[in-house]
Amino acid sequence: MKTILTVNIGLCGFGTVGQGVWKHLQHSRAELTSRLGANVEVTRIAVKDLKKKRSVKVPVSKLTEDALEIANDPSIHVVCELIGGTTLARKVTLAALKNGKIVVSANKALICDHGAEIFEAARKHGGHFFFEASVAGGIPIIKALREGLVANRFPRIYGILNGTCNYILTQMGTRGLAYSEVLREAKALGYAEADESLDVEGWDTAHKASVLAWLAHGVWVQPKDMIVEGINRLSPADLHNATTLGYTIKLLAVISRDFKKNELSVRVHPTLLPINSVVASVGGVFNAVAVTGDVVGTTHYIGRGAGQDATASAVISDIADAVALIKHGKGTHLTSESYEPNQKGCKLAPAERIIGCYYVRLTVKDQSGVLANVANVLSKNKVSIATVIQNPAHTGAASLVLTTHESNEKSIGQALKQLTNLDSVLETPLVLRIGNFTD
Numbered sequence: 001m002k003t004i005l006t007v008n009i010g011l012c013g014f015g016t017v018g019q020g021v022w023k024h025l026q027h028s029r030a031e032l033t034s035r036l037g038a039n040v041e042v043t044r045i046a047v048k049d050l051k052k053k054r055s056v057k058v059p060v061s062k063l064t065e066d067a068l069e070i071a072n073d074p075s076i077h078v079v080c081e082l083i084g085g086t087t088l089a090r091k092v093t094l095a096a097l098k099n100g101k102i103v104v105s106a107n108k109a110l111i112c113d114h115g116a117e118i119f120e121a122a123r124k125h126g127g128h129f130f131f132e133a134s135v136a137g138g139i140p141i142i143k144a145l146r147e148g149l150v151a152n153r154f155p156r157i158y159g160i161l162n163g164t165c166n167y168i169l170t171q172m173g174t175r176g177l178a179y180s181e182v183l184r185e186a187k188a189l190g191y192a193e194a195d196e197s198l199d200v201e202g203w204d205t206a207h208k209a210s211v212l213a214w215l216a217h218g219v220w221v222q223p224k225d226m227i228v229e230g231i232n233r234l235s236p237a238d239l240h241n242a243t244t245l246g247y248t249i250k251l252l253a254v255i256s257r258d259f260k261k262n263e264l265s266v267r268v269h270p271t272l273l274p275i276n277s278v279v280a281s282v283g284g285v286f287n288a289v290a291v292t293g294d295v296v297g298t299t300h301y302i303g304r305g306a307g308q309d310a311t312a313s314a315v316i317s318d319i320a321d322a323v324a325l326i327k328h329g330k331g332t333h334l335t336s337e338s339y340e341p342n343q344k345g346c347k348l349a350p351a352e353r354i355i356g357c358y359y360v361r362l363t364v365k366d367q368s369g370v371l372a373n374v375a376n377v378l379s380k381n382k383v384s385i386a387t388v389i390q391n392p393a394h395t396g397a398a399s400l401v402l403t404t405h406e407s408n409e410k411s412i413g414q415a416l417k418q419l420t421n422l423d424s425v426l427e428t429p430l431v432l433r434i435g436n437f438t439d
């Protein structure tokens, strides 16, 4: 009888994702063996607490509390880093790569903060690093960019990359519920990060945008160099106003590159999208990414962006790539660490060249002359008003919602500061971007 290769896997981290990977590797064992022509065996699992009760049953002999023991175990070929955070996760990843192993990771924060160091370690020691599960959960967007779209340059990539925020915005819009109420639901469903501020303040999306920007443009852009705004200041009234104006609101990552000026912009913000656009129609925990390539045109990728099963699907796809690499050797497919970006001179676009239309919500004193003062500030900053909606707010106050014609980040930023300083403006104004993307 022909003996087939056995690839030994060490799972570091056995939370929601780790347990999902274990569960699906067991359930799909026969199919995977036949598809990969190899046995995939989880031989070691690092957990935080050996005594903790888990719904998934694993032989106690496989468990350890020392993730580094797995990274240094010569019998393990593939280390899945599913710990999260950037401290122990970094140590385990670098140790495994130093030992020439293949590391599979779902850790977008780790890649964003330490990607350059990780790929350098992989190159230096002959290890490999796969990270399909780090962006957009179950959607194979990493492989799409790295392999399927390799012929393209990317003037624009935009999309919904955080399932928790999309779930919250969808529920606020359809059920008119307050933000805090829906956030509680999203947490109970297991979508949110342990620290939910990563989701709702836009940082999780920024980490993912950083990974996509690097893949598409070969440049590491850190969240501190992006515009990053979350969804925590939105109210059901904003979703209602957006609908009245023909839009829906999504938390988007937008990565645009002007190849003539050689400028890149990476930003994360709630965005009004035309209600009939493909990405606008994607609700719930789903993610959606629109990738415009100069050769292929625009392609769309839609699927579950958070949750145990979707993320496990992406991790197992990387395990499959690892098996192919072990079986057939380097060169059988494109690995990210062999990628040599040639992006000399690519700079981040200055604020005045980030162009767009805006939605501005102000709570103002309901008195004569207030609208004129607001219009005056916008006019002084060369921001032209497109539409105005006024509704009563609390006693003596009105909610004023303006949309603008095309302006830019510099002008709207200046206008916002001056509006905040007006006596008649009662709360910090809310500014949202309007993404008039037609694809």
Ligand code: HSE
Pocket (backbone or CB within 6 Å): 134, 136, 137, 161, 162, 163, 164, 165, 191, 192, 193, 199, 204, 305, 306, 307
């Ligand atoms: N908290 C993340 C989300 C999980 O909601 O998208 C997947 O990265």
